[in-house]
Amino acid sequence: MDLWKVPLLFSRLHMFPFFDLAHYVASVVALKEQRGAVEVSVRSPFACWFSAMLYCFGGSLLSSLMLAEPPVAFLAKGANILLASSVWYLVFYCPQDIFCRCFSFLPLRLLVAGMKEVTRTWKIAAGVAHADSHFKDAWLVMVAVGWARGAGGGLISNFEQLVRGVWKPETNELLKMSYPVKITLIGAVLFTLQHSQYLPIARHNLVFLYTIFLVIFKVKMMLTRCATSPLAPLEAALGHVLFGLGKAPSKVKGESATSSNRSSTCDRPSEQHHDGVKKRQAKKTE
Amino acid sequence: MDLWKVPLLFSRLHMFPFFDLAHYVASVVALKEQRGAVEVSVRSPFACWFSAMLYCFGGSLLSSLMLAEPPVAFLAKGANILLASSVWYLVFYCPQDIFCRCFSFLPLRLLVAGMKEVTRTWKIAAGVAHADSHFKDAWLVMVAVGWARGAGGGLISNFEQLVRGVWKPETNELLKMSYPVKITLIGAVLFTLQHSQYLPIARHNLVFLYTIFLVIFKVKMMLTRCATSPLAPLEAALGHVLFGLGKAPSKVKGESATSSNRSSTCDRPSEQHHDGVKKRQAKKTE
Amino acid sequence: MDLWKVPLLFSRLHMFPFFDLAHYVASVVALKEQRGAVEVSVRSPFACWFSAMLYCFGGSLLSSLMLAEPPVAFLAKGANILLASSVWYLVFYCPQDIFCRCFSFLPLRLLVAGMKEVTRTWKIAAGVAHADSHFKDAWLVMVAVGWARGAGGGLISNFEQLVRGVWKPETNELLKMSYPVKITLIGAVLFTLQHSQYLPIARHNLVFLYTIFLVIFKVKMMLTRCATSPLAPLEAALGHVLFGLGKAPSKVKGESATSSNRSSTCDRPSEQHHDGVKKRQAKKTE
Numbered sequence: 043m044d045l046w047k048v049p050l051l052f053s054r055l056h057m058f059p060f061f062d063l064a065h066y067v068a069s070v071v072a073l074k075e076q077r078g079a080v081e082v083s084v085r086s087p088f089a090c091w092f093s094a095m096l097y098c099f100g101g102s103l104l105s106s107l108m109l110a111e112p113p114v115a116f117l118a119k120g121a122n123i124l125l126a127s128s129v130w131y132l133v134f135y136c137p138q139d140i141f142c143r144c145f146s147f148l149p150l151r152l153l154v155a156g157m158k159e160v161t162r163t164w165k166i167a168a169g170v171a172h173a174d175s176h177f178k179d180a181w182l183v184m185v186a187v188g189w190a191r192g193a194g195g196g197l198i199s200n201f202e203q204l205v206r207g208v209w210k211p212e213t214n215e216l217l218k219m220s221y222p223v224k225i226t227l228i229g230a231v232l233f234t235l236q237h238s239q240y241l242p243i244a245r246h247n248l249v250f251l252y253t254i255f256l257v258i259f260k261v262k263m264m265l266t267r268c269a270t271s272p273l274a275p276l277e278a279a280l281g282h283v284l285f286g287l288g289k290a291p292s293k294v295k296g297e298s299a300t301s302s303n304r305s306s307t308c309d310r311p312s313e314q315h316h317d318g319v320k321k322r323q324a325k326k327t328e
Numbered sequence: 329m330d331l332w333k334v335p336l337l338f339s340r341l342h343m344f345p346f347f348d349l350a351h352y353v354a355s356v357v358a359l360k361e362q363r364g365a366v367e368v369s370v371r372s373p374f375a376c377w378f379s380a381m382l383y384c385f386g387g388s389l390l391s392s393l394m395l396a397e398p399p400v401a402f403l404a405k406g407a408n409i410l411l412a413s414s415v416w417y418l419v420f421y422c423p424q425d426i427f428c429r430c431f432s433f434l435p436l437r438l439l440v441a442g443m444k445e446v447t448r449t450w451k452i453a454a455g456v457a458h459a460d461s462h463f464k465d466a467w468l469v470m471v472a473v474g475w476a477r478g479a480g481g482g483l484i485s486n487f488e489q490l491v492r493g494v495w496k497p498e499t500n501e502l503l504k505m506s507y508p509v510k511i512t513l514i515g516a517v518l519f520t521l522q523h524s525q526y527l528p529i530a531r532h533n534l535v536f537l538y539t540i541f542l543v544i545f546k547v548k549m550m551l552t553r554c555a556t557s558p559l560a561p562l563e564a565a566l567g568h569v570l571f572g573l574g575k576a577p578s579k580v581k582g583e584s585a586t587s588s589n590r591s592s593t594c595d596r597p598s599e600q601h602h603d604g605v606k607k608r609q610a611k612k613t614e
Numbered sequence: 615m616d617l618w619k620v621p622l623l624f625s626r627l628h629m630f631p632f633f634d635l636a637h638y639v640a641s642v643v644a645l646k647e648q649r650g651a652v653e654v655s656v657r658s659p660f661a662c663w664f665s666a667m668l669y670c671f672g673g674s675l676l677s678s679l680m681l682a683e684p685p686v687a688f689l690a691k692g693a694n695i696l697l698a699s700s701v702w703y704l705v706f707y708c709p710q711d712i713f714c715r716c717f718s719f720l721p722l723r724l725l726v727a728g729m730k731e732v733t734r735t736w737k738i739a740a741g742v743a744h745a746d747s748h749f750k751d752a753w754l755v756m757v758a759v760g761w762a763r764g765a766g767g768g769l770i771s772n773f774e775q776l777v778r779g780v781w782k783p784e785t786n787e788l789l790k791m792s793y794p795v796k797i798t799l800i801g802a803v804l805f806t807l808q809h810s811q812y813l814p815i816a817r818h819n820l821v822f823l824y825t826i827f828l829v830i831f832k833v834k835m836m837l838t839r840c841a842t843s844p845l846a847p848l849e850a851a852l853g854h855v856l857f858g859l860g861k862a863p864s865k866v867k868g869e870s871a872t873s874s875n876r877s878s879t880c881d882r883p884s885e886q887h888h889d890g891v892k893k894r895q896a897k898k899t900e
Contacts (some may be wrong), residue, residue: 087571089502112396112682114459114473118466135571173686180690186685200776204486208495211781216661217654277336284706285659369791372859375788398682400745400759404752421857490772495783 049250057164062122064157066129066217069097069195071145074133082206083134089205095123096202101194105187106171109176110169152261159256162226163249166192181234188230193223221263221271225256228273335536343450348408350443352415355383355481357431360419364384368492375491380416381409387480391455391473395462438547445542449535452478456519462528467520474516481511507549511542514559538558545578621822628752629736634694636729638701640668641767642718646705654778655706661777667695668774673766677741677759681748726834731828734798735821738764742805753806760802765795793835793843797828800845 055061073079073094083090096103099116106113117123132141145151169191173184190197196215203210215223229252235241236248259272271277281287341347347436348483359365369376382389385402392399403409418427431437453475476483479500482501489496501509513537521527545558557563567573627633645651645666655662668675671688679683686891689695703711704826717723723814745756762769768787775782807813808820831844843849853859 083571084573086503086505087567088505089500107394108684108686109684110396110678112462112469114394114395114469115463117472118463120466120468123468123497137572176684177687177690182689182690182692182695183684183686186689204497205500205502207498207500207503209495209781212774212778212779214661214779216664216777217658217779218656219660281659287653287656288708306504369857370859372789372791373853374791375786378788392682396682398680398748398755400680400755401749403754403758404749406752406754409754423858490783491786491788493784493786495781594834 049244049246051254053246053249055160058122059125061161061164062127063129064154065144065161066098066126067133068158069153070094070126070130070133071142073097074142074204078206078208080134087135089207090134091127091130093202093205094197095126096205097195098126099194100196100198100202101165101169101191104190104194104198105172108187108190109173111294119221132169152264153187155260155264156257159260162192162222163229163253166226166229167233167245167249170230170237174237179238181238184234184237185227185230188233189227192229193226196220203289221273224271224273224277225259229256256292335530335532337534338539339532341446342492343447344408345411347363347443347447347450348588349411349415350440351447352384352412353419353431354440354444356380356412356419358426359383364492364494366420373421375493376420377416378411379488379491381412382422382491383481384485385480385490386482386484387451387455387477388481390476390484391458394476395459427552434603438550441546442543445498445546448478448542449515451537452512452515453519453531453535456593460523467524470523471513471516472519474519475513478515478534479512480509482506482509507559508565510543510557510559539558567579570606615831621816621818625821625826627732628644629733630694633698633729633733633736635697635701636726637733638670638698638718639705640726640730642666642698642702642705643714645669646714646780650780651779652706659707661779662706663699663702665774665777666706667698668777669767670698671766672768672770672774673737673741673763676762676770677744680762681745682760724836727832727836728829729854731832732825733824734764734794734828735801738798738801739805739817739821742802742809746809753810753812756806756809757799757802760805761799764801765798768795780892793845796843796845796849797831801828 074083079090082093088247095116099122102116103113106115136142166210168186169188170184172191173180173187177180177183189255193215219227232241232248232252232275236243236245253262360369365376365379368379381402385408388402389399392401422428431440452474456470456474458477459466459473463469479501481488485495486500505513518527518534518538522529522531527534647657651662651665654665658752667688674688675685678687708714717726731808736762741760742756744763745752745759749755765787767774772782772786775812791799804813804820804824815818
């Protein structure tokens with residue numbers, strides 16, 4: 043087989059059912075790791091299910107809202123909903139928690155996380171193309187919709203938390219972007235440039251390279267326990283050149299340095315640290 | 329007259345103006361019984377009016393949003409808005425509070441509450457049919473839209489409260505469903521099954537039977553001061569079989585028992601009890 | 615030149631680029647004056663940019679949502695976004711804060727504020743006409759959309775604040791309307807009446823007179839440091855006649871008097887006073 047055909051064949055992969063399944067598993071397990079999620083699953087299975095659906099289909103929901111298409115459209119994809127609901131059921135209500143125990147096997151986690159990242163590429167590309175069919179050559183709309191489709195669950199996290207009775211207004215993904223949201227934004231920009239033919243690269247090659255990048259860094263961050271974001275130097279440079287952030291007075295500089303350190307660590311494990319920071323901030327605002 | 333024709337004739341009833349009027353009266357009086365609503369009516373009549381409209385037309389608004397139709401469409405129905413606004417004016421600003429005093433006469437309350445339940449059936453059926461015209465055979469969309477149309481005021485209660493300057497993120501109708509929201513969900517499922525012809529029953533018969541059920545239990549709950557929800561045993565059984573909720577350890581079990589007791593009591597009179605619970609929860613989350 | 619032609623020629627003015635520029639400058643400077651906005655600009659330029667776009671294009675966004683048109687449509691207007699983004703960049707990140715220092719020159723502030731008010735008239739008129747093209751003769755929809763288009767930034771302020779990590783549920787523009795929101799509502803009613811031909815005045819004359827009124831009072835309020843709203847007597851009279859607010863018992867009367875005093879002062883400079891009031895209210899609700 044010709045090696046040059048790999049990207050082309052790769053870009054013709056179907057997401058349903060296996061990659062979608064991986065996305066649902068990774069999303070629902072991430073939901074279960076949120077503080078308070080297990081209590082919600084006991085108090086109100088319905089709120090828990092709805093929250094899980096927002097994790098799984100948040101991108102589709104948000105991009106529908108942005109383009110004034112019916113946001114319930116995702117409910118019409120019966121097979122996907124059934125798959126995601128089964129995953130939700132197994133993750134939260136499996137006797138003896140068998141499902142989650144199996145899933146704590148590291149190679150399986152890595153496989154699922156890698157496959158989830160593949161769906162991200164597909165979603166960004168689909169979002170960009172879909173936006174282009176609504177607004178001709180509106181590259182900012184293409185970036186926004188591609189980003190929303192790829193990182194939807196994160197962007198609507200404030201409202202997803204509200205379903206579970208949690209409200210953390212002092213933070214959101216725009217104020218303190220997590221690594222997946224940032225990398226999705228970069229991906230949306232790249233796919234928009236490619237779609238507008240400013241980027242001299244074939245679509246399947248970009249799909250292939252971007253996915254490889256996503257998977258490698260995801261796996262690396264999981265193995266090394268998320269030490270540093272590969273984007274941190276780029277961000278620091280941009281922040282310095284564009285917004286003069288490095289030239290800020292020492293106190294503010296300290297704060298911004300903290301926040302970029304924070305964003306460079308992985309989102310989930312540092313939850314407790316985050317909460318501490320939030321409490322401090324909450325005190326300040328009071 | 330042939331007795332078998334009663335359901336058919338019943339299903340041809342027009343909601344406007346009398347049944348709609350009853351719905352508006354019951355909704356606006358329920359708003360006035362909310363804590364702080366009277367103060368809002370003095371501070372800002374406009375916010376009070378908007379809140380009342382959300383109570384009266386919440387279902388229409390929410391189902392429009394879900395199907396990406398203009399959410400302001402309800403404002404185009406001039407006669408309904410005029411009727412609802414008149415009711416709002418009489419309930420909140422009638423000299424000597426004459427309107428509310430008249431309405432405290434129990435038989436009148438029962439009549440109005442019964443008529444309001446009739447409008448619920450009509451809304452669910454209309455919502456299901458409307459969703460079907462957008463998405464062919466997407467039964468989950470039909471359930472969602474029928475439910476939203478029938479129980480809209482409840483489902484958007486967090487945002488309705490926000491209009492009045494109240495924000496209670498620790499609870500919502502998904503996390504702790506009230507009886508009307510639950511029974512509307514069941515109704516939406518039944519009408520969807522009937523519409524998809526899985527339920528071997530004529531539409532007018534289902535309309536008739538479901539409405540009878542709604543009205544009888546509403547009246548019974550008002551007369552007996554809302555002792556137990558007729559759905560509590562069903563919920564307990566489902567919770568046990570599907571989610572193993574009965575098998576949970578004692579502490580969690582106690583919590584879930586409390587919550588099902590809570591949901592089995594009526595929503596309005598136990599407001600103070602609710603608040604007590606919320607404060608405790610708020611303390612826990614701090 | 616014939617003096618009678620002035621309104622007609624005035625009503626043919628193009629908003630882009632100069633009047634739109636003034637609107638963006640006034641809006642972004644108002645954002646920068648919000649407490650905490652400068653910290654957000656250091657912590658997360660992206661959230662700051664998005665917040666600025668909500669200030670600049672809030673009306674367009676809100677009216678799109680109301681009519682179920684794509685809310686991202688404003689992103690498709692490349693030139694406007696570029697202009698607004700440049701203004702945002704200069705206001706927040708200009709070295710030595712040169713831009714804001716220049717802008718503190720009073721005659722310039724007055725000019726920009728006056729030009730911003732001109733764009734308000736154009737937006738209201740456009741919103742009313744646009745709503746009429748969707749719903750024939752639905753005058754309430756026309757008022758709502760015209761109002762949303764003209765005062766959008768204010769009406770969505772709760773959600774704009776959320777982007778910056780600020781959440782003040784105890785107040786919103788419906789509960790405590792600021793002067794610009796009120797005067798926009800009146801404008802929306804006038805333009806709707808004119809559009810429905812209940813107001814015997816030519817469109818360009820109404821545009822001219824309403825704009826003159828807006829600009830004069832805006833300039834007067836800036837020069838006199840916003841002593842009294844020109845609408846206060848009208849409001850008091852309406853409140854008395856329609857809602858019997860003057861007849862309320864002394865305590866409530868005191869409160870309502872305070873609130874109308876409050877609304878008659880300008881929105882920005884009394885921020886600290888507002889916050890004090892809010893804290894008191896927050897204590898009460900606790």
